[in-house]
Amino acid sequence: xxxxxxVHKYGDNVDTDVIIPARYLNSSDPAExxxxxxxxxxxxxxTRVKPGDIMVANKNFGCGSSRxxxxxxxKAAGISCVIAETFARIFYRNAxxxxxxxxxxPEAAKEIAAGDEVEIDFDSGKIYDLTKGTEYQGQxxxxxxxxIIKAEGLINYINS
Amino acid sequence: xxxxxxxxxxxxxxxxxxxxxxxxxxxxxxxxxGNDVTAPVAIHEMEKMNSKGVFxxxxxxxxxxxxxxxxDIKSAEHCKCVREFAAEHNITNYFEIGEMGIEHALLxxxxxxxxxxxxxxxxxxxxxxxxxxxxxxxxxxxDMAAGMATGKAxxxxxxxxxxxxxxxxxxxxxxxxxxxxxxxxIGVDGALYKSMEFVGDGIANLSMDDRFTMANMAIxxxxxxGIFPVDDxxxxxxxxxxxxxxxIYEADEDAEYEKTYVIDLSTLKSTVxxxxxxxxTRTIDEVGDIKIDQVVIGSCTNGRIDDLRVAAKVLxxxxxxxxLRLIIFPATQAIYLKAMEEGLLSxxxxxxxxxxxPTCGPCLGGHxxxxxxxxxAVATTNRNFVGRMGHVESEIYLASPAIAAASAVTGKxxxxxxxxx
Ligand code: SF4
Numbered sequence: 228x229x230x231x232x233x234v235h236k237y238g239d240n241v242d243t244d245v246i247i248p249a250r251y252l253n254s255s256d257p258a259e260x261x262x263x264x265x266x267x268x269x270x271x272x273x274t275r276v277k278p279g280d281i282m283v284a285n286k287n288f289g290c291g292s293s294r295x296x297x298x299x300x301x302k303a304a305g306i307s308c309v310i311a312e313t314f315a316r317i318f319y320r321n322a323x324x325x326x327x328x329x330x331x332x333p334e335a336a337k338e339i340a341a342g343d344e345v346e347i348d349f350d351s352g353k354i355y356d357l358t359k360g361t362e363y364q365g366q367x368x369x370x371x372x373x374x375i376i377k378a379e380g381l382i383n384y385i386n387s
Numbered sequence: 388x389x390x391x392x393x394x395x396x397x398x399x400x401x402x403x404x405x406x407x408x409x410x411x412x413x414x415x416x417x418x419x420x421g422n423d424v425t426a427p428v429a430i431h432e433m434e435k436m437n438s439k440g441v442f443x444x445x446x447x448x449x450x451x452x453x454x455x456x457x458x459d460i461k462s463a464e465h466c467k468c469v470r471e472f473a474a475e476h477n478i479t480n481y482f483e484i485g486e487m488g489i490e491h492a493l494l495x496x497x498x499x500x501x502x503x504x505x506x507x508x509x510x511x512x513x514x515x516x517x518x519x520x521x522x523x524x525x526x527x528x529x530d531m532a533a534g535m536a537t538g539k540a541x542x543x544x545x546x547x548x549x550x551x552x553x554x555x556x557x558x559x560x561x562x563x564x565x566x567x568x569x570x571x572x573i574g575v576d577g578a579l580y581k582s583m584e585f586v587g588d589g590i591a592n593l594s595m596d597d598r599f600t601m602a603n604m605a606i607x608x609x610x611x612x613g614i615f616p617v618d619d620x621x622x623x624x625x626x627x628x629x630x631x632x633x634x635i636y637e638a639d640e641d642a643e644y645e646k647t648y649v650i651d652l653s654t655l656k657s658t659v660x661x662x663x664x665x666x667x668t669r670t671i672d673e674v675g676d677i678k679i680d681q682v683v684i685g686s687c688t689n690g691r692i693d694d695l696r697v698a699a700k701v702l703x704x705x706x707x708x709x710x711l712r713l714i715i716f717p718a719t720q721a722i723y724l725k726a727m728e729e730g731l732l733s734x735x736x737x738x739x740x741x742x743x744x745p746t747c748g749p750c751l752g753g754h755x756x757x758x759x760x761x762x763x764a765v766a767t768t769n770r771n772f773v774g775r776m777g778h779v780e781s782e783i784y785l786a787s788p789a790i791a792a793a794s795a796v797t798g799k800x801x802x803x804x805x806x807x808x
Binding site: 240242244245248249250252253254255267268286287290291292293294295296298299313315316317320321324325369371380381382383385386 | 411424425427428431432435436437453454458459461462465508509510511513525526527528529530532533536537541575576579580606609611664751752753770772773774775779
């Protein structure tokens with residue numbers, strides 16, 4: 228499994244209130260949530276994002292609320308993977324549970340710039356910055372989590 | 388190597404004698420919680436599952452509190468979805484607005500969580516129940532769905548930070564100041580993936596309400612859970628509220644902690660977190676001159692009876708500053724009633740405040756007190772992220788009920804000492 232796309236870059240402590248503001252939580256429809264994704268820190272994101280694009284951020288990505296609407300909005304906006312230095316733990320769980328691939332990799336998070344073209348190989352955890360010609364080793368998922376991601380989420384995993 | 392208090396509770400619920408930090412386990416759940424924002428997503432996920440029933444109708448709590456009383460048609464539809472699900476599955480602990488409260492104040496009050504429990508809730512502040520000596524943590528809606536169906540959840544066993552509390556806080560210094568001080572010290576990701584275990588003689592000087600406030604904000608340091616040992620006050624609280632058996636777990640003598648912090652409560656001052664992160668803390672003497680437009684007292688962090696009593700003590704016989712809006716929302720119906728019986732509500736109203744029915748309302752920028760651009764608020768809530776209480780250009784300063792009430796009187800961030808108290 229691979230992801231390939233253009234990078235949207237953010238800083239430290241991107242919280243769930245900016246990923247999807249609470250004022251939009253009266254909806255749980257992924258398509259509707261996607262339209263408001265990142266609105267409070269990057270109003271242009273929803274017009275710029277293309278299917279398959281990659282989000283890169285620094286530490287503690289997804290901190291704050293437990294709203295699963297946050298990874299749902301990111302996934303529905305077309306993002307194929309989020310790379311960060313670290314993730315807040317509930318966001319980490321939620322992303323895996325809904326089948327949004329995420330990778331922790333401090334070097335990649337620091338060096339990859341907005342607009343770079345990046346490819347990720349999920350099996351090896353390798354991240355390639357095709358614009359810069361650099362390569363990074365991300366932390367691969369523990370086996371247990373790989374199974375959940377492969378099943379495309381916890382519900383399918385339980386059903387099987 | 389021994390186990391921490393958290394690890395012991397998790398081991399017991401996974402049927403294991405021993406667990407180590409980093410180990411993945413499947414644990415049995417004593418309670419699964421959801422609200423009007425997260426439960427509809429979970430209910431929708433459950434519909435996709437092969438098994439459609441719930442694991443135990445008595446071990447699920449559904450609390451519509453975020454956008455209730457229904458803010459608009461969409462939130463009414465969400466609440467309806469939760470209500471219908473509760474009826475269909477005969478859920479014992481579904482709370483309609485007349486008997487409700489903000490979930491994290493309500494569940495301990497109703498005796499639904501006791502020491503030794505493992506609880507998940509589709510709400511990040513589920514960590515509040517650590518005050519009772521339980522392991523409780525926030526999860527997302529999919530985990531909630533899986534939990535409701537199977538009564539189990541997967542966990543990665545956390546490592547821990549130890550906070551040794553000593554001494555006695557001075558007057559007007561509360562649990563809120565202690566936890567803000569700690570978050571300022573370690574940062575909003577200082578306890579990422581870890582437990583925050585509070586120990587030490589100083590705990591005896593903190594009320595149960597102080598402890599709920601502190602455990603509530605463990606998530607603001609990125610922690611998986613915050614937990615207190617069980618003492619006389621905890622047992623007394625459980626005797627008054629719960630009927631279930633509880634189990635007391637203690638950390639092993641040789642339990643491993645990544646780091647130990649010693650916090651002398653007697654040296655702490657009232658603390659305020661500046662926008663836009665709970666870690667941007669300053670003590671009250673470093674705050675400077677900050678004019679404010681709104682004061683919010685309430686939430687799952689500081690909407691309990693002790694909090695309202697402190698606020699009333701400061702507001703008694705005083706008036707809010709001209710042009711300032713003071714909004715007080717007691718956390719549960721029982722607290723509301725008690726505040727009424729004790730005359731606190733009349734103190735608030737005479738001071739020029741408004742008192743709201745229990746709701747999350749302004750805490751998450753939902754309704755009942757949204758900020759306009761450029762406005763500043765002092766709030767006893769737990770998050771001051773960009774746009775949390777309204778416009779992206781508004782600002783939230785997090786503080787204790789004492790600071791919030793004093794600020795309401797002067798119109799700028801102040802302490803009760805500024806009022807001669
Ligand atoms: S009061 Fe605020 S923090 Fe607490 S549950 Fe409600 S929205 Fe969340």
